[in-house]
Amino acid sequence: MSNRTTPQRLDEAIDRLLAGDRPAVEPELRPLVDAASLLSAALPPLPAGRQFEARVAARLAASNPLARAAEAVGALARRELRHPGRLIAAGAVSSAAVGVTVTALAVWRTNRRHGAAGHSAAHR
């Protein structure tokens, strides 16, 4: 008991007080425990209004699909972030895919332009 600090001993006395006991404490702490006792008796619990309770319950129950989608994305991101190697590989593959697509598009457009030029020259 002696190697615990005064705030620790007071805290333990309050734990017992809130559990419904009347804790035995040294005289030095008695006025503080009495103040704690007065506080716990005087500060009233405040029930929320029943209409309010029902309204919020309904909002929680109908929590919107967008929030669920965001949660799913968040969960996926959290899962992926646990494997940085996978993220790097996915990033590299995505970059390569974008590069290949852009190059293919450029080649296709160039060929098309040349084809159109050849076609109009043949007409003349």
Added chain:
Amino acid sequence: MSGPQRAPAPRPLTPDPDLAAVVAAQADRSAFDTLYRRYLDRVYAYAFYQLGDHHDAEDATERTFLAALRALPAFRDEGATFRAWLFRIAHNTVANAHRSRTRRRTDPLPEPFDRPAPDADPAGLVARADELRTVLRAVAALSEDRRQVILLRFVDGLSSNEIAEVLDRSPGAVRVLLHRALRDLAERLTR
């Protein structure tokens, strides 16, 4: 140990009594209703004593539970109990509400006398109202951090370890705050 630095999150000394309900709600969101009903009044009381207005308290309470439901998949049993985690959300929500207010509240603690029990004894009500007014005045005169510790401990029934999680302080610092707050209150109440 009682220094102001934040200690690493300790594991709760007792198992989290809400853990089964939390796991159920993580698997099925509709099971969150159990946790909501369990903590609605306490979160509301915390918001009301901090904000001093029923409407503001209801708004903060609603925001707290919606945020908790959104964040619930991320909750892990790694030190803080569910209720400490929930009150931390409430604490942040109330702090945001304080910041967004245009006027500064002059009476830091309201007097919640408007809902007496229907069969209450009038003389008892008057005596209780006087006692409550005296206590509220004394609590209102405390500094912000001491007042928060008193409300979380005596209105919401959180342990010092849980309050430490809510306020992002060490348990030792919370115990020192509680000790000083009660010493201050004892002096005020015996004057």
